[in-house]
Amino acid sequence: MPLSLVLVVIVLLAALGYAMGRSRALAAGGGSARTLNSVPRYYGSYVALWAGLPSLVLLFIWNAADGAIIRGMVIDRIAMATSVTAPAALNLAFANVVNLANGALNSDGADPNLLAAAGYYNHLQDLSGQIAGALVLVLALCGLAYALRRVRPALRARNAVERVVHTLLMLSSLLAILTTVGIVLSLIFESIRFFTHVAPWDFLFGLQWSPQTALRADQVGSSSAFGAVPLFAGTLLIATIAMLVAVPVGLMSAIYLSEYASRRTRAVVKPLLEVLAGIPTVVYGFFAALTVAPFFRSLGQMAGLDVSSESALAAGIVMGIMIVPFVSSLSDDVINAVPQSLRDGSYGMGATRSETIRQVVLPAALPGIVGAFLLAVSRAVGETMIVVMAAGLAANLTFNPLEAVTTVTVQIATLLVGDQEFDSPKTLSVFALGLTLFLVTLCLNVIALRIVQKYREKYD
Amino acid sequence: MTERPPALPAGPAGTQTAGAQGKSPALTSRHMSDASRARLKKRYAAEARFRFYGVAAITLALAMLVLLIGSIAWRGAGALVETWVSFDVYVDPAVVSADDPANPQTNYRKLVYEGFYQQFTPALSRSDQRVAGSLISSGADRFLRNMVVSDPALIGTTVRLRTPAGDDIDQMRKGRIDRSLPQAERKITDRQLALYDQLVADGDIGLGFNSVLFTSTDSNEPELAGIFGALIGSLMTLGVCLVCAVPVGVAAAIYLEEFAPKNRITDFIEVNINNLAAVPSIVFGLLGLTVFLQFFGLPRSAPLVGGLVLALMTLPTVIIASRAAIKSVPPSIRDAALGLGASRLQAVFHHVLPLAMPGMLTGSIIGMAHALGETAPLLMVGMVAFITSVPSSLTDAATILPVQIYLWADRPERMFIERTSAAIMVLLLFLVVMNSAAILLRKKFERRW
Numbered sequence: 001m002p003l004s005l006v007l008v009v010i011v012l013l014a015a016l017g018y019a020m021g022r023s024r025a026l027a028a029g030g031g032s033a034r035t036l037n038s039v040p041r042y043y044g045s046y047v048a049l050w051a052g053l054p055s056l057v058l059l060f061i062w063n064a065a066d067g068a069i070i071r072g073m074v075i076d077r078i079a080m081a082t083s084v085t086a087p088a089a090l091n092l093a094f095a096n097v098v099n100l101a102n103g104a105l106n107s108d109g110a111d112p113n114l115l116a117a118a119g120y121y122n123h124l125q126d127l128s129g130q131i132a133g134a135l136v137l138v139l140a141l142c143g144l145a146y147a148l149r150r151v152r153p154a155l156r157a158r159n160a161v162e163r164v165v166h167t168l169l170m171l172s173s174l175l176a177i178l179t180t181v182g183i184v185l186s187l188i189f190e191s192i193r194f195f196t197h198v199a200p201w202d203f204l205f206g207l208q209w210s211p212q213t214a215l216r217a218d219q220v221g222s223s224s225a226f227g228a229v230p231l232f233a234g235t236l237l238i239a240t241i242a243m244l245v246a247v248p249v250g251l252m253s254a255i256y257l258s259e260y261a262s263r264r265t266r267a268v269v270k271p272l273l274e275v276l277a278g279i280p281t282v283v284y285g286f287f288a289a290l291t292v293a294p295f296f297r298s299l300g301q302m303a304g305l306d307v308s309s310e311s312a313l314a315a316g317i318v319m320g321i322m323i324v325p326f327v328s329s330l331s332d333d334v335i336n337a338v339p340q341s342l343r344d345g346s347y348g349m350g351a352t353r354s355e356t357i358r359q360v361v362l363p364a365a366l367p368g369i370v371g372a373f374l375l376a377v378s379r380a381v382g383e384t385m386i387v388v389m390a391a392g393l394a395a396n397l398t399f400n401p402l403e404a405v406t407t408v409t410v411q412i413a414t415l416l417v418g419d420q421e422f423d424s425p426k427t428l429s430v431f432a433l434g435l436t437l438f439l440v441t442l443c444l445n446v447i448a449l450r451i452v453q454k455y456r457e458k459y460d
Numbered sequence: 461m462t463e464r465p466p467a468l469p470a471g472p473a474g475t476q477t478a479g480a481q482g483k484s485p486a487l488t489s490r491h492m493s494d495a496s497r498a499r500l501k502k503r504y505a506a507e508a509r510f511r512f513y514g515v516a517a518i519t520l521a522l523a524m525l526v527l528l529i530g531s532i533a534w535r536g537a538g539a540l541v542e543t544w545v546s547f548d549v550y551v552d553p554a555v556v557s558a559d560d561p562a563n564p565q566t567n568y569r570k571l572v573y574e575g576f577y578q579q580f581t582p583a584l585s586r587s588d589q590r591v592a593g594s595l596i597s598s599g600a601d602r603f604l605r606n607m608v609v610s611d612p613a614l615i616g617t618t619v620r621l622r623t624p625a626g627d628d629i630d631q632m633r634k635g636r637i638d639r640s641l642p643q644a645e646r647k648i649t650d651r652q653l654a655l656y657d658q659l660v661a662d663g664d665i666g667l668g669f670n671s672v673l674f675t676s677t678d679s680n681e682p683e684l685a686g687i688f689g690a691l692i693g694s695l696m697t698l699g700v701c702l703v704c705a706v707p708v709g710v711a712a713a714i715y716l717e718e719f720a721p722k723n724r725i726t727d728f729i730e731v732n733i734n735n736l737a738a739v740p741s742i743v744f745g746l747l748g749l750t751v752f753l754q755f756f757g758l759p760r761s762a763p764l765v766g767g768l769v770l771a772l773m774t775l776p777t778v779i780i781a782s783r784a785a786i787k788s789v790p791p792s793i794r795d796a797a798l799g800l801g802a803s804r805l806q807a808v809f810h811h812v813l814p815l816a817m818p819g820m821l822t823g824s825i826i827g828m829a830h831a832l833g834e835t836a837p838l839l840m841v842g843m844v845a846f847i848t849s850v851p852s853s854l855t856d857a858a859t860i861l862p863v864q865i866y867l868w869a870d871r872p873e874r875m876f877i878e879r880t881s882a883a884i885m886v887l888l889l890f891l892v893v894m895n896s897a898a899i900l901l902r903k904k905f906e907r908r909w
Contacts, residue, residue, distance in 0.1 A: 068757070071757075165805060166805065169711045169719065172708045173779075174729070175712065176712065176736060176775065176776065179772050183747045186746065186747055251517075252514050256517065256518055257518070272522060272525065273522070276524070278830075280833025280835065280887060281833070281835065283532070283888070289869065291531045324521050352503055352506075352507045354509075383740070384742045384836035385835050412746070413836060413840075416840060430746070431750075437742075438740075441740055445738040446731075449734050
């Protein structure tokens with residue numbers, strides 16, 4: 001039975017349960033809700049929850065688990081039929097079986113063993129679907145019947161329903177923790193597998209990055225190297241250029257908007273600046289690769305400099321523009337949070353506006369601005385599309401902004417795309433890079449958020 | 461000059477004004493000195509300079525915005541029209557079977573080219589035929605096939621086929637290839653030019669609305685590539701993201717704002733949410749890859765997986781916006797409901813939520829707009845494949861608009877630049893619509909208590 005049909009049936013049963021529970025409660029109350037403990041619709045919801053919730057949970061668990069079980073059974077079958085034992089070969093054979101079964105692979109002239117396995121796979125899939133459908137429906141009906149039997153005027157239906165809703169609310173809020181745990185665990189597990197191939201020391205401090213694993217031992221550049229320092233240096237270089245653009249421009253616009261601009265200017269300019277933040281990064285990447293990079297290249301040619309067409313400069317400057325609204329809106333917030341009395345005091349002493357801003361407002365807002373700065377750095381370090389499209393692929397250890405460098409995110413995006421084998425160090429290195437990226441941005445974020453929060457409390 | 465006061469502070473000036481200045485007689489005199497005037501001038505200059513920096517910063521940022529949008533609009537405007545060639549094709553019943561015009565073996569290609577060669581007088585030599593063939597899109601047979609399949613009565617008649625020109629011809633028609641250059645330096649040969657001029661003279665070639673861009677899927681031929689498949693993929697992905705992120709986000713916000721006890725766990729959740737909002741999006745892609753693809757075994761490139769990844773990514777945004785909305789509802793509303801005997805859940809669901817709804821919706825729409833433009837995490841879950849079919853279910857392989865833009869941006873053909881820019885404009889249009897909706901919603905329902 002297809003999944004969607006089962007879902008529809010469950011929903012229908014729940015709706016039926018709602019109607020039945022409601023009318024049964026009314027009937028038990030003698031046609032009026034007055035003698036009931038709760039309003040009739042809570043009895044309806046009570047029955048509907050009993051009918052729908054357990055069966056949905058079962059359905060979810062079944063669907064999460066059956067793939068792995070079927071896979072194991074089919075692989076056993078293949079192993080018996082073909083006497084292949086290597087796990088990699090078995091996995092490959094299984095992938096072929098799945099493709100055969102889906103019809104994605106043409107069945108003409110396929111290995112008869114695999115064809116048989118594909119038939120077996122389809123059979124198991126059907127069987128699993130049927131069993132799941134039957135079990136889930138029986139469970140739903142049982143729940144419905146049980147809840148209906150319990151409906152009587154003294155049943156505290158509202159409390160029961162509210163307990164369930166309360167639990168659901170709590171589970172939703174736990175999802176945030178679950179996501180973090182998922183990120184950390186998945187990155188750590190894959191990274192550990194990577195570090196069995198490459199020592200952590202070599203990864204963190206090695207100066208050579210060439211992740212291509214050789215097909216033959218005697219090939220040129222056959223030794224793959226996983227020293228990530230060139231990537232860190234490239235990331236740092238591009239992020240620095242980005243911050244050199246974003247911080248002055250963002251901070252000065254924030255100062256002007258909050259201290260000088262008239263209300264009307266502010267109302268027009270602020271949303272326009274925020275448009276910059278709403279533009280997708282892939283658009284910035286396109287802009288960097290097609291407009292900014294050629295511009296710098298021709299500019300360099302005029303000045304007699306050799307500017308790479310994938311220069312760090314172009315990527316960094318465009319990234320800086322992307323971060324401007326981020327810096328400016330965060331700084332705007334902290335500058336506005338500085339109490340007016342501080343400014344008035346300074347004006348009273350005869351200071352001009354710029355002196356007040358530079359010597360009173362900015363020092364008072366400094367922690368918040370530092371926080372904004374750190375958040376912006378974390379943004380720049382984690383930004384992917386601009387650098388994938390406008391920065392290079394080759395890992396050069398250089399601090400010359402006119403040359404092409406590569407970054408951590410570029411490597412993550414390019415090493416993994418189109419690659420399906422999950423046991424080569426090349427693929428696994430992505431997770432080590434991801435882990436590094438996550439940890440660095442996490443530190444930046446935690447420090448920044450803490451600074452921003454502390455600062456807010458002070459003036460509130 | 462004569463009023464110049466003594467430079468030294470020790471010299472008391474005779475004319476004193478009352479008040480605060482009276483206490484330090486030196487001040488008045490000091491303010492009149494040359495040095496102080498110079499100082500003042502310097503201070504005012506610094507003031508003007510500082511102000512100018514502010515204006516310059518804003519001007520720079522806005523200029524970049526204009527440049528960005530302008531360059532894309534300038535590049536993409538050309539893709540709204542496409543060069544079309546029209547010519548007569550005889551749908552030979554000997555080639556197309558009346559019973560089964562959709563048969564993939566049917567050689568529509570032959571019919572198209574035969575028809576096209578007839579267009580030229582005098583008749584083309586064999587080598588000229590090959591040159592002429594390059595003038596029309598290599599997918600021209602598809603157009604004839606669609607025509608005949610949708611109306612089998614055309615078999616045996618002569619139809620007027622309208623098909624896109626080849627991409628180089630299109631670029632030249634739009635003036636992006638300079639035909640005055642010597643042959644070796646342009647992509648179009650003299651022979652092609654001669655045949656092209658013949659078509660122009662007959663009025664068989666011209667610009668028309670680029671319907672291909674909006675109705676077809678990705679293709680290796682730029683003149684046949686469209687964004688329809690990516691658009692559907694984007695809508696599906698966004699739908700999954702919406703269905704997952706908004707209810708869960710709102711529920712989490714309700715719990716944290718209304719029910720959560722103040723303890724270490726809720727503090728931890730809060731720190732977590734704030735951090736997740738700042739985690740690089742590509743890390744969410746890695747999470748999706750390991751959890752959804754490897755662990756749960758969901759299919760690669762599917763809108764379902766993409767939507768789930770985006771949902772995890774936008775969840776913090778939705779939670780933070782929803783919490784702010786709930787927080788802005790005054791406690792008196794809750795107190796009144798509780799005072800009338802409502803349970804806490806009833807107070808929240810019947811009274812607080814309706815009042816917080818506009819704020820929550822605004823936050824959700826902004827989160828969704830962000831998700832719509834997101835690219836990097838979707839590369840990780842394999843939505844980067846070359847897909848020429850429109851996805852029909854949530855588990856079909858699909859691509860999405862930003863990824864399509866990314867893929868096209870890498871293509872060397874000139875015409876793809878134009879198409880990429882046009883796709884970007886469509887994407888930006890969607891974002892503008894969504895963000896305007898959010899702003900309107902906020903304006904209309906915003907309530908100050």
